[in-house]
Amino acid sequence: MSRAAVARFARDLAALADPDTHLLVAVSGGPDSVALLLLAHAALGERCSAATVDHGLRFESADEATWVADLCAARGICHAILTAPLPDRAGRTANLSARARELRYGLLEAQADAIGADYIATAHHADDQVETLIMRLNRGAGVAGLAGVRATSGRIVRPLLGWRHAQLVALVAAHGIDPVDDPSNVSDRFDRARLRKNLAAIDWLDTDHIAASAAALGDADDAIGWMVDRLAAKLCHRDTAGIVLDVPGDLPFELRRRLVERCVHDIDAMTSSRGSAVAAAVRTLESGRPAMLGTVLAHPARMGETGTQWRFSLAPPRRSA
Known part of the structure; x- marks a missing residue:
């Protein structure tokens, strides 16, 4: 692990979390989350723990979770495999992805409480941000939606939003690690996978500038929320x-x-x-x-x-x- 990469990660994390934080890293086994794990462990040492959520949606998921457990054991990183039944479908918008996300974050929050972790880190990166903005723009999202993936959300921190997917892949490869290959990432059944394929053929998109626009919209959303809090106190009356x-x-x-x-x-x-x-x-x-x-x-x-x-x-x- 290069000192420059670790120092960069440490700066990115320090902008989102306390310097002495105990970080729980969500690791699926894909290259992005494995890179996050390697960077966090290099920067935090024993203050880095990991967890893998096995949603049980694919036959291979149990083996992938075990693979992550073995990877962590080889590096002396505390790791847990988390699993539970998917929440019941509730409402027209509670699709499979939404239910899996609800399960994932619920289990991670509970694990963070159990081990005394201050924050939970996920491996969303700059390319994810571009995909999210385009998908939401295509659905007619407003300011809040176009703010994209936020760097912080409660206890969740995303220190890799300034990193490109290719950089993370290269970092994992440099360690001689062959990460998990999730077929859903390239399946045309999913909107994001189809978009990812199309974006790969476009060489004029400036990911850094798009991420900067998302951050600016996030600031605007925060400003509107600040105003709404004050207006609600003045204009909303309960009887x-x-x-x-x-x-x-x-x-x-x-x-x-x-x-x-x-x-x-x-x-x-x-x-x-x-x-x-x-x-x-x-x-x-x-x-x-x-x-x-x-x-x-x-x-x-x-x-x-x-x-x-x-x-x-x-x-x-x-x-x-």
């Missing part, structure tokens, strides 16, 4: 029936949308709506008509020249036939 939102007539649409999203979540935290659904509900409320988001009913309570009030409450239960 015995639910929540009333005072809506000034000149309040920008994005702030209206986020305040509605906040009110809906405060009424029923289990209600999960896509941004487009919330936007449609805001348009409906602006027209003076009631709107439904999951189990939450929203309706205009008062109209006026300078603004309106929107009331949010649990919808009454449906009558059985």
